[in-house]
Amino acid sequence: MALLQIAEPGESTAPHQHRLAVGIDLGTTNSLVATVRNSVPVVLNDEKGRALLPSVVRYMADGTTVVGHAAQAAQSQDPRNTVTSVKRFMGRGLADVAHVESMPYVFEDAPGMVRLRTAQGAKSPVEVSADILRALRVRAEASLGGPLTGAVITVPAYFDDAQRQATKDAAKLAGLDVLRLLNEPTAAAIAYGLDNASEGIYAVYDLGGGTFDISILKLSRGVFEVLATNGDAALGGDDFDHRLYCWLIEASRVSPPGLEDMRLLHMEARRAKEVLSAQDSVHIGLKLSSGDEIDLTLTRDQFAEMTQKLVDKTLVPTRKALRDAGLAPEDVKGVVMVGGATRMPHVQHAVGEFFGQEPLTNLDPDKVVAIGAAIQANVLAGNRAAGDDWLLLDVIPLSLGLETMGGLVEKVIPRNATIPTARAQEFTTFKDGQTAMAIHVVQGERERVSDCRSLARFELRGIPPMVAGAARIRVSFQVDADGLLSVSAREMGTGIEARIEVKPSYGLGDDEVARMLKDGFEHATEDMGARALAEQRVEAERLGEATRAALAADGDLLDSTERADIDAVLAELASAASGQDVAAIKKALDALGRATDEFAARRMNRSIQRALAGRSVESL
Amino acid sequence: MSEPAGVLPDADLFSRDHFALFGLPRRFVIDERALESRYHELQSAAHPDRHAHRPEQERRLSMQWATRINEGYRLLRAPLTRARYLLELSGVDVGAENNTAMPADFLMQQMEWREALDEARDARDPAALDGLARSLRAARREAETLLAHELDEAHDTAAAAATVRRMMFIARLGEDIAEAHETLEN
Secondary structure, X not given: OOOOOOOOXXXXXXXXXOOOEEEEEEOOOEEEEEEEEOOEEEEOOOOOOOOOEEXXXXXXXXXXXXXXXXXXXXXXXXXXXXXXXXXXXXXXXXXXXXXXXXXXXXXEOOOOOOEEEEOOEEEOHHHHHHHHHHHHHHHHHHHHOOOOOEXXXXXXXXXXXXXXXXHHHHHHHOOOOEEEEEEHHHHHHHHHHHHHOOXXXXXXXXXXXXXXXXXXXXXXXXXXXXXXXXXXXXXXXXXXXXXXXXXXXXXHOOOOOOHHHHHHHHHHHHHHXXXXXXXXXXXXXXXXXXXXXXXXXXXXXXXXXXXXXXXXXXXXXXXXXXXXXXXXXXXXXXXXXXXXXXXXXXXXXXXXXXHOOOOEXXXXXXXXXXXXXXXXXXXXXXOOOOOOOOEXXXXXXXXXXXXXXHXXXXXXXXXXXXXXXXEEEEEOOOOOOOOEEEEXXXXXXXXXXXXXXXXXXXXXXXXXXXXXXXXXXXXXXXXXXXXXXEEEEEEOOOOOEEEEEOOHHHOOOHHHHHHHHHHHHHHOOOXXXXXXXXXXXXXXXXHHHHHHHHHHHHHHHOOHHHHHHHHHHHHHHHXXXXXXXXXXXXXXXXXXXXXXXXXXXXXXXXXXXXXXXXXXXHHO | OOOOOOOOOOOOHHHOOHHHHXXXXXXXXXXXXXXXXXXHHHHHHHOHHHOOOOOHHHHHHHHHHHHHHHHHHHHHHOHHHHHHHHHHHOOOOOOOOOOOOOOHHHXXXXXXXXXXXXXXXXXXXXXXXXXXXXXXXXXXXXXXXXXXXXXXHOOOXXXXXXXXXXXXXXXXXXXXXXXXXHHHHO
16 A cells, blocks of 8 residues: 555545544454554454454343453353354344254344343343444554544345344444445455455355355456355354264263353364364363263364365355356356354365365455455545555345235345445235335345345335226335445325335334433443534534535535535534534534535536546547 | 536436446447446446545435446346347337237247256256256347347347347246256255
8 A cells, every 4th residue: 555645536635634444343253343554454452462352242230241351251150141143143033043042041032133131131132242342442442542433344245134234233332433334255355355466256255153155256457346245144153163062962972061061062162173273183171060071082074074064055155156146166266265264174175176276365364354344444434545446346145125916025126236226116006095005125035025034014105096006106225335225115196205214124223222322321431422522523523624625626616606605504513513512513514414415416426527538538 | 637627517417328327329239348447437436435434415426326327337238138228218118028929939949948947957957957058148149149230230129129028038047047056056
């Protein structure tokens, strides 16, 4: 990366301050936070110099919440209140969660998403994830010496809408401004591709603690274009541990373990798995609280054999992704390995065999996602430097559709559509005089609604009574750059409209997020009022600066009256921001938004025209 | 830059047709590399990642523009959707749903393909599926050559519409083959 920072058209020409932005890899097993410091991406360590924060949260009866290593150390003594691998529960109902029987938690099957009963009451996976994210935010702010402008949070590419929304809510709850949800394999591709100036077709094979993703990307002259993605949102290193855990119980013939022993055995299984990535065999010697003793030796080959099915399971989505991209394994120039679980030799071997080449393992599989996220966060926050002009074109992993007659799915947006994207479909009434229509939004590849994930249900009401088939109801889907869906429906004759952000199915409404936010602040030492004022001031400064930069670059798009209006609102904003009244700043911000709407549209048109014109001049 | 300072940008830019937006002649045979590099250039200006740190309304505009550019690229990139779009621009409805009349020889061919697919599926034979996919690819290329003539030279929209309908059938069969592959793998 270059040392010189040059302003783009529309950017301030004054050397603007470096905005503090981070990339966060919110992993099933471990989480990390990274940033770009002096043009170099770095993972931020904790005060003891450790990069990885175990994604473990312990809720103690006295109200204390412990996150990370200390919580991990306590897991076998307090298994019920110590939550591990919470990512597996994000946006998931109890029925979706595998191996419930060997988990020490007390689940509550809340609508859409499970909750875990702890010493501090029922916790939603969103709240648990927020506690992990908060710990990383605190670490980053301490290390960078100020509040963060924003964060890029990574998600498995194969996460569906409910899981993405849950992740974004967790970030909000943790007091983070989400610049973007970024797919993990895409983040890894940025870190890898920029590092190696790669061109051509690359596969990113990402086997994490609880999720598997495969993405096929085309890298060309600064463009990272995802051609196809596939995966399994419930397959990861945890499953290898679980297989080994089952083997331990079978082979040692111990009696069914209690909660503490269950955790102890799981931890031992994980340790054995990790040892076997470096050694040919591992000795497992354990004394359980039941008095049973385990004394076993496991070889790498035995372990490979008992988990071969899991490895094979990753190759099914891999084939699908290649087929969706219209490619064969030999078209792939390099295979980037991501995720701690790719350290297992038999995984590397299987992937190498499938693609007919040695996979690339020169980047730390634990850190590459956070590094990629940090690089992207730096650019998204506006710290763009010369050479940072790459473009990321990502896709939606699963098809989105609507329920039609007979419980069948009508696909509206197919999987692997490049985002942002929008599509609309027209429907009609099937009964005379029908005045309402139920709209059920689903995600998945199967034909039947019952085999897909239900994302939202809403109703379009007030359709004027007509004969069956006469009404024209247009249902529009919009997927944004985070891969999040919003849906609206409109009767075309009357213009009656219903709009929804797809959220309610998993049970956390905006109100609930707001309540949790409030609760969180009450428990925390931070003062909510002070934080709100600080945030609004930062926002006022940010928007004021952005508007002044826009005026400097494109002021000629305005006539003198329009210009005077905007100047007046800017002055109002500056005066509000110097006061203490949060509401007044908010009001001035809204006014600035309204005053600059048309200006923004003209500026965007100009930049598109420039993109076109630049090319025409070149090709003449 | 090229437009004179002080002149307002084209307010109708957003509603231009896709060929105009990508600066390409309105033809079936296009320079695919030019299309791709135009696409990258337009997204470089419009994509939400370029506006993430900017005010909310600019981010909204950016999403609308990027959506619009993705849609244009999708339609222009694939020969089938490009041909349909060209016909649509000349006011011809391909009428896929209510116009299923096909020449007898193509109907015969369709039946043969369908039978071959059923057999391969029943025999759980991925190689047979691949063979079928190959002959479909050849048929698709043939149809594309035909379309180039019908749309760009003869300007025979009725004939082109018929060819497009054949290609739609081929595309659907292609999807069924992919699905059969998936069923075999699962």
